[in-house]
Amino acid sequence: MIFLGFADDVLNLRWRHKLLLPTAASLPLLMVYFTNFGNTTIVVPKPFRPLLGLHLDLGILYYVYMGLLAVFCTNAINILAGINGLEAGQSLVISASIIIFNLVELEGDCRDDHVFSLYFMIPFFFTTLGLLYHNWYPSRVFVGDTFCYFAGMTFAVVGILGHFSKTMLLFFMPQVFNFLYSLPQLLHIIPCPRHRVPRLNTKTGKLEMSYSKFKTKSLSFLGTFILKIAESLQLVTVHQSDDEDGAFTECNNMTLINLLLKVFGPMHERNLTLLLLLLQVSLGMGLTPPCFPFSVALTVVIFLCRSWAALSPSPFGTSLSDSSTTSEPPDHCLLPHSLQGS
Incomplete structure (x- = not known):
């Protein structure tokens, strides 16, 4: 997966390669699960138990699910990326959720499985913590797609071999929402540019929504329908324009990052990262009962850090409160987009 991430950074792989290669990479993982465990039975949710019973054996469909989970985890962090500290930050929160x-669950019946997971997650947490220190705004180290794929597959491995793959999805709730929100562009129902990162307003020093502009007649009936529904739900901002080349439609790129900028308005990059991590903590950890008290504590800590950052002078010479007066863009904005995430 590290090689795939490096190849994506250098060669700008197409989406079909990003789906095919993780699928092939997950085959050894599924073979290990089949050889050592082979359990394909799930506990049926209570509303469906009168119809399906307490347990249901999915058979080969369970392996299909695990393969899809590996592909999703690998790409989920890479899709929600592009600003300093976000990739490493969300990976740190997810790994902390898994560790907690x-x-x-160590006192339960699956102690060995959770110990196995801890052997992976504790080293991953502290190495990511060191990476986040250097990747925080203004970043001195850029993770690129290499770290995103590595982190995603690490989570998939511990979730599958640790027998908590369904619980794992609860820690990925912001990523799940971002994936569903991005789906019309990922499937090219609505035109999708190569990079969908927010754009920097050099006059204010704040990040604003990025847009995708395309000819109105190039949009299919399904694309037009989805765009109208999303606009009516206040999920996208749509602009229409005409020139000598015809009618054009412009809409903001469908990512969670741009959606937060739409809801809260332009903001400093560091504030945006803190807001996204706050969302990761509150949704990713808060929906899992064992992690809820820690979610509340971390939410308070991040909120206090955000407030302190807004009121205190930055160690790098610019406070968040006066970031609107910044006239020069941060150094990282001068780098190629391939180093800033997708």
């Missing part, structure tokens, strides 16, 4: 969940 494993520690709480």
